[in-house]
Amino acid sequence: MLTSAADRESEGHAVTWRFTPGSVRRALDSGHTADTLRDALTAASATGTLPQPLGYLVQDTARTHGRMRVVPAACCIRSDDASLIAELAAHHALRALELRALAPTVLVSARPPAATLDALRAAGYAPALEAGTGAATVERLPVHRTAAPGPARDPHAALALARRLLGQRAASQESATSGGS
Known part of the structure; x- marks a missing residue:
């Protein structure tokens, strides 16, 4: 309990604990209220009482604890x-x-x-997206484009290929007619 509400300052036989606004806030963050913290510290006290300055520190820190809250939101x-x-x-x-x-x-x-x-x-609503600056943003659908054509070819290459293929066809037809006679 002391570890959550105070900072340990010494080791050994005589351990010293320092209560600060930060250490008390740490206890409040872990779920204690001012009353539960005061009761736990009183129970841990050798005298059964809580020193007045420590009571004030707990009360003052608890008064400001949670005045602002962080809300998780996407x-x-x-x-x-x-x-x-x-x-x-x-x-x-x-x-x-x-x-x-x-x-x-x-x-x-x-x-x-x-x-x-x-x-x-x-659900049938028509929301608009807003930028972090407060200005409405225009949502654009992704544009699908065809791939760019490959590297430029020699304009005469197609003609050379056609002649070569036609030449092979003509040669195969000649061999077929000469072989058959």
Whole structure:
């Protein structure tokens, strides 16, 4: 318990623990509340009481802990139409997106932008992709082009090949007629 709420400063027979706002925050991050931390520290105390400065430190750190939160999100859906956002959040076909309302006009999706766009379109909506700058982006389909022609050939090569093939054919016809007589 002390390792989660304090920093060990010495080793040996007389161990010293230093409580700091960072070490108390570490305990709060691991799941303690101000009350559970205070109770655990009081139980670990040799005197059965918590020093007043440590009580203040725990209380002050707990007061600011969690005032801001980080929300995992793969992408954000926003609209000026709050009723449309509410409709999307309640839509059964969009459950896989794990939509969560952050504000009346903002949802976050647990899925990446491409998957979110696909799901919204499959559900009959017409979303547009927005760049990180806030400007709408134009999605372009990949263009399939034929391969570029190979290296340029000698324009007379085809004629030479035709003459050679025709010459072989004429020679085989002559040998066939002369061999048959």
